[in-house]
Amino acid sequence: MVDPSPDKRITRTASIFPVLVIFRILNALFTRSYFQADEFWQSLEPAHFKAFGYGELTWEWKVGLRSYAFPLLFEITYRIAGGLTQLFNLLITLVCQFGAEILALLFPNSDLASDISHDLYMIPAEYAAEFEYYSVLYGPKILMAILAATGEYFTIKLIQKLYIKLFYKKDTEEEGKPDISAVTNIAAQLTLMNFFNFFFITRTFINSFEMVLTAIALYYWDWSGGQDILTLSFSKSLFFAIFACFSRPSNAAIWLILGTFLLYNLVRGSKYKLILALILKISSIFTLVLTINAAIDYYFYGEIIFPVFRFVKFNFTSVLSEFYGTAPWHFHIAQSVPILLGYTLPIFIYSLIAVHSNRTTPGIYVNPFTQIKVVIMANIILYSSLKHKEFRFIYPLQPLFCVLSSFGLLKLKMKFKDYRALKKLLGFLPVVAIVAAAIINFFNESGVVEVMKFLHDENQLESIGFIMPCHSTPWQSHLHRKDVNNLWAVTCEPPLHLLDDPEAARKLKSYMDESDYLYANIPGFITKNFPSLTESKETDESTSDIPEFPHHWPQYLVLFEHLDDKFIRDYLKNTDYIEYKRFFNSLSHWDSRRAGDVIVYRKFNNRMELERKIIEREESMG
Secondary structure (H helix, E strand, C coil): CCCCCHHHHHHHHHHHHHHHHHHHHHHHHHCCCCCCCHHHHCCHHHHHHHHHCCCCCCHHHHCCCCCCHHHHHHHHHHHHHHHHHHHHHHHHHHHHHHHHHHHHHHCCCCHHHHHHHHHHHHHHHHHHHHHHHHHHHHHHHHHHHHHHHHHHHHHHHHHHHHHHHHCCCCCCCCCCCCCHHHHHHHHHHHHHCCHHHHHHCCCCCHHHHHHHHHHHHHHHCCCCCCCCCCCHHHHHHHHHHHHHHHHCHHHHHHHHHHHHHHHHHHHHCCCHHHHHHHHHHHHHHHHHHHHHHHHHHHHHHCCCCCHHHHHHHHHHCCCHHHHHCCCCCCHHHHHHHHHHHHHHHHHHHHHHHHCCCCCCCCCCCCCHHHHHHHHHHHHHHHHHHCCCCCHHHHHHHHHHHHHHHHHHHHHHHHHCCCCHHHHHHHHHHHHHHHHHHHHHHHCCCCHHHHHHHHHHHCCCCCEEEEECCCCCCCCHHHHCCCCCCEEEECCCCCCHHHCCCCCHHHHHHHCCCHHHHHHHCHHHHHHHHCCCCCCCCCCCHHHCCCCCCCCCCCCEEEEEHHHHHHHHHHHCCCCCEEEEEEECCCCCCCCHHHCCCEEEEEECCCHHHHHHHHHHHHHHHC
């Protein structure tokens, strides 16, 4: 029986995509916790602001530091949610009106029928609002699940492509070597059962989107050393690679290295016509992507703007990025890489040494595995040289980690075919990784998200204040209440006035934002920024012609247990406030200010209602 062609073998595994989508949708729906502020504030919040016309933008969006291309996907999702809500409202209105009219015809003189008819007329508005809210909550999750599955799908296809290019032979099975399905299964296992993927990949971070774009571009990349430059596939690679660079300029570090390898092979082969064709293709696609991004950003900002240049200036040519924290040079080596790889770290290390091509043709192209290893090492060195470091910054390297680990594991399985201990270990560790990630996704730091859903369901919201480290919760993307008169939180604006200051490094050390002032002297901050509770009768600063204080005591006050223990509980004792709701957030936290539960205090201006709530609370606790 003749083996199918390599292309047909890849097509045969296309059915894995629905599996990836279903798995990631479940992953997304199971994720109800908070990781970092950018998950909401740099994606969902600007999209919500644009789609619904209300919300809050961080300073990056006010000064044009961010590209709107990624949030635009969520705006489209929100607008689809709005359209579906209108359709749902129309359908349920027709059904309820029909039911009310039938009752009126059948029971014209019945008071009960009249009451039911009245209730039927009230149903559409109530249910339509709930339909829109849950669409706003879960629409982005579904979108990210599809994007995540797409990134993983192209990662698996890249691994298949490299296997065919470097290892595939028609007589593979006769030689006792694995078929392409073996490496496909390994790749699927490594990406689906990766701890950090399950924790991170469906979250609404730009880094997840960047990883997806990188995976697609890597699949279409010319790994032959120049033979595919004139093809449509390579044009697709350039498009997604350049788009990724506009989304996150640091992504260019991947393509500059791969591009150098490609150019080197063309020069070495004296293929100058192809070099010219490459330059023309890059120039034309760069212009196309630049135009698309400029149009998207013009749509959001209302002016021609190129955020990529401002992003580079802030993060790479100034010290202001250090405002958000610094880490030692070995952070990515000692923490980021182990966390991204999880249980496959030993396999990856083995792969760096043992994985190489079975086919080498010096003078035509450099081994793709060599290129991948150089890209990984160079990027880790580059990111390690930056003072501000986070795990997610190197997440676009995840497809390349998966490539090497897949071929390393394939080699190990072939080397130790009958080693049962290895098989048991490879069956046990992935399950542990996913269970651990699921627990963290569901429980750890879930209170800061759940509190916004709780507040959404509260009636007659007048004002809400958050006395906690800035951006500790999502905002209108999860509250989705336009009727709140006063919604505020403690801020943490960076010192943008130091951007061009030659002494910025020295001045940055002594700069304090509002959040710093709060925790440096809690009683002093409260006294300076809030009126006395005995004198403050109004919670909405809009009722005061000339506000004397930056903040006024709100109807709902949200804070962490740490601040409650330190000051607020005693300060609010015997006032119109009562602890109204408490949400579990974390057992421990690296930031002590965010330790413990999330607590909601509510102010009752009616003394009788306050006393009733106090009695109800004591009875529930007793």
